[in-house]
Amino acid sequence: MAEDVVDLCAALLRFDTTNYGRGEAAGEREAAEFVAGHLETVGVPATLLEPAPRRANVLARVPGADPDLPALLVQAHLDVVPADPGEWSVPPFGGVERDGYLWGRGAVDMKDMVAMVLSVLGAWSREGRRPRRDVVLAFVADEEDQGACGAHWLVEHHPDFFAGCATAISESGGFSHHVGPHRVYPIGTAERGTSHLRLTATGRAGHGSRRNDDNAVLKLIAALGRVAALEHPVRLTPSVRAFIEQVAATLGVPVDWDDVDATVARFGAAAKLVENTVRNSTTPTVLQAGYKVNVVPGVATAEVDVRTLPGTVEELLAAVDAALGPDVRREFLNHQPPVQAPVDSPAFAAMAAALRAEDPEAVVVPYCMGGGTDAKAFSKLGIDCYGFAPLSLPEGFDYRAMPHGVDERVPVEGLHFGARVLDRFMSS
Numbered sequence: 001m002a003e004d005v006v007d008l009c010a011a012l013l014r015f016d017t018t019n020y021g022r023g024e025a026a027g028e029r030e031a032a033e034f035v036a037g038h039l040e041t042v043g044v045p046a047t048l049l050e051p052a053p054r055r056a057n058v059l060a061r062v063p064g065a066d067p068d069l070p071a072l073l074v075q076a077h078l079d080v081v082p083a084d085p086g087e088w089s090v091p092p093f094g095g096v097e098r099d100g101y102l103w104g105r106g107a108v109d110m111k112d113m114v115a116m117v118l119s120v121l122g123a124w125s126r127e128g129r130r131p132r133r134d135v136v137l138a139f140v141a142d143e144e145d146q147g148a149c150g151a152h153w154l155v156e157h158h159p160d161f162f163a164g165c166a167t168a169i170s171e172s173g174g175f176s177h178h179v180g181p182h183r184v185y186p187i188g189t190a191e192r193g194t195s196h197l198r199l200t201a202t203g204r205a206g207h208g209s210r211r212n213d214d215n216a217v218l219k220l221i222a223a224l225g226r227v228a229a230l231e232h233p234v235r236l237t238p239s240v241r242a243f244i245e246q247v248a249a250t251l252g253v254p255v256d257w258d259d260v261d262a263t264v265a266r267f268g269a270a271a272k273l274v275e276n277t278v279r280n281s282t283t284p285t286v287l288q289a290g291y292k293v294n295v296v297p298g299v300a301t302a303e304v305d306v307r308t309l310p311g312t313v314e315e316l317l318a319a320v321d322a323a324l325g326p327d328v329r330r331e332f333l334n335h336q337p338p339v340q341a342p343v344d345s346p347a348f349a350a351m352a353a354a355l356r357a358e359d360p361e362a363v364v365v366p367y368c369m370g371g372g373t374d375a376k377a378f379s380k381l382g383i384d385c386y387g388f389a390p391l392s393l394p395e396g397f398d399y400r401a402m403p404h405g406v407d408e409r410v411p412v413e414g415l416h417f418g419a420r421v422l423d424r425f426m427s428s
Contacts, residue, residue: 003122005115006097009102009112009115009116011034011095012078013106014093015028015034016093019145025079027053028078029055032057035139038121042122043125057150058139059161062131065133070164071134072167072169072426073137074135076140076170077150078141080144083406084406091104092408104409112418117137117422119419132428151374152377155377165381167384168378168385172188174390174391174418179250184365187386189340189367189386190238190340191372192277192280192368193310193336195306195336196306196334197303197331197333198333199224203217203299204298216297216300217290219327220302223323224284228283230319232279232319235279235280236260238343239366240278264278277368282304287302288300289301303333306320310338312338336376339385341385343366348386351386354422357424391410392411393414
């Protein structure tokens, strides 16, 4: 059985758990069986649940020394996005270790976290240790699509398994980010909501050579132009405000709350962590209309990626509706509201302490994630969800280009660092 975090991660990367979206996937079963087998070996009984063939989830609970304390949920997904081998310099499912990195699809999104958690449980088993509070484990399917076979299904059909969980940790936070001479570690305390929209315009079908004042394509294009041109106002959530205040103090940058964009622009490399989360966004991504160049279609559709900050959903949708006008209707393809957790909680303080124990110069800050995670599912149960999958990254390593990117990889030393940090946090 693999015990070292690097060996565990390499083994997980060799399972092709590609999620193609729209319900099509290679399946997580073999990876889930590997995880469950490791848990059983270290004395943690595991349950496999499959809401659909090969779409496997693993649930487990590690009893803590004080069962009266609220439990900690550690959740991670087993599926990955597609990878074209022709674009990669190594086989994307080879789990290759080279040049101080472990390469493969899922290396940072997020089989690294799975491996770090499994290595911590292995250390506890070998050393006869147990955590202070119950630790609930959920290694899930389908995060890279809608979660219908993963977190959202579990929350709907098996909520009792998560009873007593007050705090959860998962992906997209706790990694080092070099900002000048400083190492900033952002912990995810919020994430924008995801409201994927389908827009539909209808008109009069006809011959392309004839005048047509009821052209669905023209209606849709005009509406899309107005949606794309929306100027979304700055809306500072607690997480974003705290990030700006703390990073500005670290860098010695004055904060101008009347011109947040100018303030963020002076953050250097840290600007990318916040620039997309000071306001909402509406981004057209898909267009579909027509089947022949000389035929005016009767229907034209588009899809728009809409991201919303906590407390702004109704405001944003009202602005979209006003921009669409009467000729275009909208419907939700996916509507998951934003989530946020306290930036001043004991859990956040414990995460910061665990990071500083391994890196005394760590500057730990809260931040709002621009995208989405399975936190949107588990937060429905009243659980405060944080992005905390710690890694120590070398200067110049573009971590944000790794998830879903070509030649995804994670530094070997970063994995060892993350496992130590998680051990400290999960133990205490």
